[in-house]
Amino acid sequence: MPRDAEDRRLEPFEWNSEESVRYEVAIEVIGEGVAHYSALLNAAEAAGDEPEAARLRAEIGACVEERYRLRATDHEGVTQVLHKYRALLRAPGDHDA
Template sequence: MTDPVIGNLRPYTWDSEQSVAYEAAIEAIGAVVGAYSALIAEAGNPPAAQDKIAEYRRLRTACQEERKALRAEDTENVARVRATYAARLRELMETGA
């Protein structure tokens, strides 16, 4: 019989503060991903908007990749992500792009 998948997972040793910070960082990234998705939808599909849409998609994908790479135990990176994405979301909301 093989080991269950859970047996192959490494243990996490986060404290509750790290856990909350990590979840906030994940939510911040998600909000920016959502903002880029909204901008893509708003741009429509005219030929003139294709470059802008491609850039929004590239930026959205970069956000998703950063979200996948984020680790709760990397406290410094979690703090950087929270600050960076909060600022990016404010900028996107203020300028619409």
């Protein structure tokens, strides 16, 4: 049976429950970042603000790319994602991710 792209990206390694949960939370918080930017994008498009809409599309693309690059074995990267996106989601208004 062919393996999907996600399976091919996973390398075998040892990790504990805490690392597993932190990685899954990091993936989830990136998804929340996408949702945040998507809501702002909808508002920008409704207002006809194409420059802002283009910027927000780029932010969404950056989130997706970051999600794709993040590895469970990259503990520092996971920590950075958690801090970065939690700050984005806590702050009032729009901030760059």
